[in-house]
Amino acid sequence: MVDLLKRRLLKQGMLGLSVCGAGAVWSNALIAAARLPHGQMLQAADENGVRLPRGLRSRIVARSSQPVITGRDYKWHAAPDGGACFATKDGGWIYVSNSEMRSTGGVGAIVFDARGEIIDAYPILQHTRDNCAGGATPWGSWLSCEEYNHGRVWECYPDGKTPAVVRPALGVFNHEAVAVDEVNKQLYLTEDKRDGCLYRFTAERLTAQGYPDLSAGILEVATMQQTFEAGARGILGWLPLSDVQAEMQPTRYQQASALTFDGGEGITWFDGKIIFTTKGNNRVCRYDTRSQLLDVVYDAADSLTPILTGVDNVTVSSSGDIYVAEDGGDMQVVVIDAQGALYPLLQIAGHNYSEVAGLAFSPDGKRLYFSSQRGATGRSVDGISYEISGF
Numbered sequence: 001m002v003d004l005l006k007r008r009l010l011k012q013g014m015l016g017l018s019v020c021g022a023g024a025v026w027s028n029a030l031i032a033a034a035r036l037p038h039g040q041m042l043q044a045a046d047e048n049g050v051r052l053p054r055g056l057r058s059r060i061v062a063r064s065s066q067p068v069i070t071g072r073d074y075k076w077h078a079a080p081d082g083g084a085c086f087a088t089k090d091g092g093w094i095y096v097s098n099s100e101m102r103s104t105g106g107v108g109a110i111v112f113d114a115r116g117e118i119i120d121a122y123p124i125l126q127h128t129r130d131n132c133a134g135g136a137t138p139w140g141s142w143l144s145c146e147e148y149n150h151g152r153v154w155e156c157y158p159d160g161k162t163p164a165v166v167r168p169a170l171g172v173f174n175h176e177a178v179a180v181d182e183v184n185k186q187l188y189l190t191e192d193k194r195d196g197c198l199y200r201f202t203a204e205r206l207t208a209q210g211y212p213d214l215s216a217g218i219l220e221v222a223t224m225q226q227t228f229e230a231g232a233r234g235i236l237g238w239l240p241l242s243d244v245q246a247e248m249q250p251t252r253y254q255q256a257s258a259l260t261f262d263g264g265e266g267i268t269w270f271d272g273k274i275i276f277t278t279k280g281n282n283r284v285c286r287y288d289t290r291s292q293l294l295d296v297v298y299d300a301a302d303s304l305t306p307i308l309t310g311v312d313n314v315t316v317s318s319s320g321d322i323y324v325a326e327d328g329g330d331m332q333v334v335v336i337d338a339q340g341a342l343y344p345l346l347q348i349a350g351h352n353y354s355e356v357a358g359l360a361f362s363p364d365g366k367r368l369y370f371s372s373q374r375g376a377t378g379r380s381v382d383g384i385s386y387e388i389s390g391f
Contacts (some may be wrong), residue, residue: 045349048386049376052346056390061095061110061118061369064383068110068121076121077101077108079380080371082133082177082266082313083358084142086158090114093362094158095369096124096142097385098131105129107144107156107164116367116389122160132192133177133266133313133357139211143167145175147192149250153178155214167214170201172246177276177313179269181289185212188274188287190264197252198222198261198276198287200238219244221251221258224294233295236287261285266314266325266359275322277311284311284324284336297322298336307342308334313359313370325370327355333370346388353378358385366391 040053050058062068062076077099086094091114099106105128111120125131125144131154132147142156144164153170157163170178176192187201200220203212220238227234239255252258262280269275274287275297282300287293300306310329316322320338323345331351332344348356354374361368368388375382 042344042347049349049351050346050386050388051349052388056346056388058346059387059389060384061387062108062121062385064375065381068108069118072121074108074121074123076383076385077106077123078104078383079373080108080383080385081131081357081373082135082145083360083369083371084134084136085360085362085369086136086140086142087363092119095360095385096156096158097358097371098134098144100130100132100147100373101380102130102148105131105146107131107142107154109158109160110385112362116362116387124156124158124160125154125164128154132175135178135180135187135267137180137211138182139207139209143170143178143187145177145189147174147176149174150246151175153189168245169203169214169217169219171199171219171241171244171251173251176264177267179267179274179276180212181269181272181274183272184289185210186289187212187214188267188269188276190261190267190276191252192263192265192279193252194262194280195252195260196262196264197258198264199241199251219251221255222294223255223257224259225292233293235292236294237292265312265327268315270316270320275314275316277314277324279311279327282306282309282311284308284314284322298324298342303342305342307332307344308336310355312355313357315359315361318365323359325356325359327357331356331372333359348372350376354383 042051045051048058064078079100081098081100083097092112096109107125109124113119130147131144134144144154153167155165176190178189189199203217205213219241223237225235225237241254261278265277267276284298286297310326312327313325322336332347351372354372358371371385375384
């Protein structure tokens, strides 16, 4: 269980979330409330090396350097990282996954039919670098983030036919992940640096469909206007950046009062709240876009049961449960439920030099996808992507 303060904050902030106001599949949120095996013991590793509660099953859907579909040329990328699922018109879905490789990078896609069978696979972005995490959009695209000092955000399209487009207005920095606030039509972005920042993008105009036009807008950085409880909570302010391309100075240094976060990682939007992780101090943070209040949902340093470390990719269920993937730690996906309890959902055995990445639920909420970025060998070319079913 988390400590009493965290329990109170979770109850105040998460239990009041309504399903009807929740983010859709594009935010990696689980729309259909899953019947989770709450608090059950993880069983011995199955034939795929995955420890699961009784009733759940694993399947390997792709291995790095190998064809996704036997007999076809397309091979799954090395170092699979952030991912998302997108519904298709025939009742199936597409799982997209970044490749965090310096020389090749890019994004791959696996197409599933309505029965969950793999029917196609292809790249949707190529010749980029260090594609780490990202975020899905409500208009059906995937924003792939490059994690290096001159990294950019690429808007990719799961159909594999529409060319990817770079989005310079979202800034040039060590991008990690991005989340779209559906209500306020804004984007939030994390930066994976020890002194990284939290950014917000507001488009100059909306598209004909009412979505943010990512071609131009204002990029801001978060500041702390008022602090409570020794810095654990506070009211955020936002200051604009004048050099979003970082031609003269890195974005995180352009405002002296910018609030820093120790290694910003995964981020998602859920019912008016931005939830993100910071790996340097093993925290899960939450920003309420309505009250502008920032608080800490989980902190390994003061939790009574700090079973979650190496925090990385994150997503949220329709009931308010927070799913966090571990980069290192003990290679688990840990759930912080809406009542404040922590429990492991799964663990990958024997992958001691890897990380769990790419958490994404299928549109019906019955399957969870993720990857072991470097597999059991610790080599990027040996990454494995999995599916968990039985929810």
